[in-house]
Amino acid sequence: MIKSLLTALLFLVTLCAYPQANINVVSTNPTNNYIAGETLTFEMIVTNTGNQTATGVNVFYPIPAGITIPPNPMPTGVVKFWWTGSNGSAGTNVNLNNTIATLAPGQSVTYTIHIKIPYEYTDPLPKISNLVVRNTNNQTVYTLGGQSVYTVTVTNQGPNIAPAVNVSNLIPAGITQFSWTGSNGSSGSNTALANTIQNLAVNSTVTYTITLTVPVGYTGSLTSTAGVSGNTFVDPITGCPQCADTDTPPQADIVVVNTNNQGTYTVGAPSVYTVTVTNNGPDPATNVVVQNAIPTGITTFTWTGSNGSSGTGALNNTIPTLASGQTVTYTITLLVPATYTANQLVSTASASSPTIDPSPGCPQCVDTDVKPSLAADIVVVNTNNQTVYTPGTTTAYTITVTNNGPNAATNVLVQNPLPTGITTATWTGTNGSTGTGALNNTIATLAVGQTVTYTYTVTIPAAYTGNLVSQASATTPNDPDTSCLQCIDTDGPRTADLVVTNTNNQAVYTPGVATVYTLTVTNNGPYPALNVQVSNPRPTGITLFSWTGSNGSSGTNANLTNTIPSLAVGATVTYTITLTPPANHTLPQLSSVATVTSSTPDPTPECPACTDTDSQSALADLVVTNTNNQDVYVPGTTVQYIVTVTNNGPSAAENVEVTNAIPAGITQFSWTGSNSSSGTNVPLEDTIASLAAGATVTYTITVAIPAGFTGPLVSSADATTDTIESDYSCTQCIDADLTVPSADIVTVKTLASTGTPNTYTAGTNAVYAITVSNQGPLDAVNVAVEDIVPAGIDPATVTWTGDNGTGGTGNLTDD
Incomplete structure (x- = not known):
């Protein structure tokens, strides 16, 4: 019984909306039929036809309900459903559920699926529908008070x-x-979809x-989440990567700078401050409130803004x-x-907004001018x-703290915390401190x-990594310039x-042919x-x-794993790797x-030349059939052979040479090809420049048998x-016919009524006995027996009967 198999060509890929991967799935069983009691075998070929590598491509094909028949679980060794992938994946009696980590442009993975259909299986198989849901408002940030569609x-x-798809x-x-609203006429207001x-x-x-x-x-x-469900179909895709759309609140990094470009104030004179309020984004800032209070003791205070604002106070x-x-x-x-x-004269500015500020601090909002008679400019160098440091x-x-005046500084607090990752440090100062x-x-x-001057000594652990940062500071109440350009010393690791x-x-690469890689480490x-640490797995x-x-290391049939204790500047170690792809190697790429890696940090760890990827060389599978659809020949007749040459791929076959010699003993021989080639009384010798994957050329050969x-008639x-x-065998290239054996028919007719052979008596009945015998060796078919009434005898007076139940009047005619 032939039933329709409702199969699915299923895949899952999450991609962005710019130049992307495009996943194409092809089945070799497009009619989706099966025969009960037989094994169904077909392939699913998953190909990335896009221009960008696809990641996380999930391919799924379930065991049809009812295929896994009782007892359940099945005994060990009982196989009803199995599959293999060209990426090395496989499964037995489990659903095909395989994720292709990366699928490069033009790369394919082929899955071969086998299903044993029970003899008693008659129910329709479950319907499979691959539903894809996408939910987007084409933005990543929402607007307060605005609409989102x-x-x-x-x-x-x-x-x-x-x-019955529930959305x-x-x-x-x-x-x-x-x-x-839905394009199917559905709608709703203030209710969930x-x-x-x-x-x-x-x-x-x-x-x-x-x-x-x-x-x-x-x-x-703000997250909007869509979904689909239903119990009348099977959706093979688990999860829905594009069902949810999440927008973040708008953010605006507002930076305020407030300065009068001086460190001391002058009594009886004006002081002019410039306050800048800048939005560093990424989004607009709304309702930004800018403030600057009047400093204590100041009575005259005016301001103007570049946005046309102004005020007194x-x-x-x-x-x-x-x-x-x-x-x-x-x-x-x-x-x-x-x-x-x-x-001190202190001016403090601020800016606030309901829009989130990712960096709310404001280190330059406050400008402090000191009284001239107290000012002491402290300069620190560290x-x-x-x-670079050495673990x-x-x-x-060496930390120097200097007073550039114009007044003596009091209560100068000098600090240098332990650098991150440092646990041991000592220090001494020229003022006797330790x-x-x-x-x-x-x-x-x-x-x-x-x-x-302070000498600050730290011990760097042997396992220390990252930057080593020492940050000194010196603070005093009346420093007119609190900036410190040389307070921080940063050392990087040796690289x-x-x-x-x-x-x-x-x-x-060519299957069956060795290839040699040169791996250099400089x-x-x-x-x-x-x-x-150098590695290169098989x-x-x-x-x-x-x-x-080149450092004397080596290995056979084991991954390249080698340690170079120390590689000097300018030195190179070269590895020569030899490998042979098997003759039946079918992966589309060889990588x-x-x-x-090194315990010494690499400033440029990227390695664009670490991977060498070769595509498989062209591979074809020519299949030749040659037959005249018979096993025996008849001398003196003609016979016709059909020779087909098919390329099962996966690549085109180039320069295909097709031959068929004239069989021994044959003198009349002609042939024609579906590619318009032909020949008469010459062997079939034809060249097909290129035979595409899946293409066939058919030759018709006509032979006249003398x-x-x-002897045997052999066409090769x-x-x-x-x-x-991929396969050089040819099991159907030769057609051999034997001589046609015959059936030997012997007929004997005798005059039995007179007792005397060949003698009759006028006026009396004459009775003849006719025997028809087959002496073999084959059965005789369609044997026609005939005996004509002699001249002068009235046919109406002649009757005949046969022991095969036949009979008649007149001429004997039995066939």
């Missing part, structure tokens, strides 16, 4: 109609205004448009919208009274006079022009730029590389693999992947190609 598409990629999309938390598509045809799509309003005070992420201005990259500048003018005596050693920093751990010392009085190349200097410095499917290194021909065809073949 989502497009939800539900597409059936087949292979069957999907009945849903809940109202996101915190949203109160929500409406939706809940709609059933009665029948979704193959390659059909229903589109839903969802509109919601984001409240002005909305916070956190404290600065308080709202910028409705500050676009990303936009700046508003305020100029503040205040008069320092002649009687002003405060130790250095260990090197740019397992010590390094000494300590262990973090530097923390107060200089009671630092005269104008005086310097205190070694390892450069790796791996190549066999070819772009294609240290471009600036320091030696320690503990260099590629998938390779069993013959050997390697040697050799080298990996090199009447006296004896062949086809060769310059393209490598």
Whole structure:
């Protein structure tokens, strides 16, 4: 019984909306039929036809319900469903569920699926519908108080109609205004999307448009989640990577700078501050409130803004919208009274917005000017006079703290915390101070022009990594310039730029033919590389693999794994890797992947030349059949042979030479080809320049068999190609016929009524006996027996009967 097998060509890939991968799936069983009691075998070929590598391609094909028959679980060794993938995956009595990690452009993975259909199996197999849902509002950030419009598409990629598809999309938390419409006429307002598509045809799509309003005070992420479900079909795709759309709140990095470009104030004179408010994005900032209070003791205070604002008294201005990259500048003018005596004049600006600021701190919002009679400019320099460190050693920093005046500095607090990752440090100061751990010392009085020098020594652990950062500081209440350009000393680790190349200097590989890779590891410095680990595993499917290194290392049929204790600057170690792809190697690509690491950091760890990938050389499978659809021949007749030459691929076969010699003893021989070739009384010798995968050329050969021909009649065809073949055997190239054996018919007629042979008596009845015998060796068919009434005898008076039940009057005619 032939039934329709409702199979699915299933895949899952999550891709972005720019130049991307395109996954194409082809089945070799497009009619999806099966025969009960037999094994169904077909292939699913998954190919990336796009221009970008696809990742996480999930291919799924389930065991049809009822195929796994009782007992359940099945006994060990009982196989009902099995599959293999050309990527090395396989399964027995389990669903095909395989994820292709990466699928490069043009690359394919082929899955071969086998299903044993029970004899008693009559039920229709489950319908499988690959539903793809996409939900997007084409933005990543929402707008407070604005609308967000989502497009939800539900597409059936087949292979069957999907009945009763339940589509849903809940109202996101915190949203109160929500409406939706569907291209199938459905709609809803302030209710979650809940709609059933009665029948979704193959390659059909229903589109839903969802509109919601984001409240002005909305916070956190905004997530819209769509989904589909149903119990009348099987959706082979688990998960839905494009069902959820998440938008983040808008963010604006507002930076404020406030300065009058001086460190001391002058009594009786004006002081002019420039306050800049800049939005560094990425989104616009709304309702930005800019403020600057009048400093204590100041009575005259005016301001203007580049946005046209101005005022007398404290600065308080709202910028409705500050676009990303936009700046508003305020100029503040205040008069320092002649009687002003405060130790410090402090101006403090600020900017706030309901738009989230990812960096809310404001290190330049405050400008402090000190009283001229108290000002002491403290300058700090911190250095260990090197740019790299060596793990397992010590390094000494020299920290100088100098007072550039114009007044003596009091209570100067000098600090240097332990650098991150450092646990041991000691320090001494020229003022007699000492300590262990973090530097923390107060200089009671630092005269104008005086310097205190600290020696700060840290121990670097042997396993230390990353940058080593020492940060010194010196603070005093009356420093007119608190900037410190030389307070921080940063050393990096010793680095070694390892450069790796791996190549066999070819772009294609040939199954059964060895290929040699040259792997070089070079240290471009600036320091030696320690503990260099070199690896190159055997590629998938390779069993013959050997390697040697210029440092004396080697291995056979084992992964390349080698340690170089120290690789000097400018030195290179070269590895020669030899491998042989098996003759039946069918993977579309052969990749050799080298990996090199070192305990010495590499400033450029990328390795674009570590991987060498070769595509498989052209591979064809020529299949030749030659037959005249008979096993015996008849001398003196003609016979016709049909010779087919088919290329089963996967590549085109080039320069195909087709031959069929004239059989021995044959003198009349002619042939024609479906490619318009022909010949008469010459052997079949034809060249097909290129035979595409799946193409066939058919030859018709006509042979006249002489009447006296004896012995076997042998026709031998062949086809060769310059393209490598996956199978060179030819089990149907030769057709041999034997001589036709015959049936020997013997007929005997006697006059039995007179007793005397060949004598009759006039006026009496004459009775003849006719016997027909077959002396073999074959059965005789369609034997015609005839005996004509002699002249002068009235046919009406003649009767005859046969022991096979026949009889008649007149001439004997039995066939």
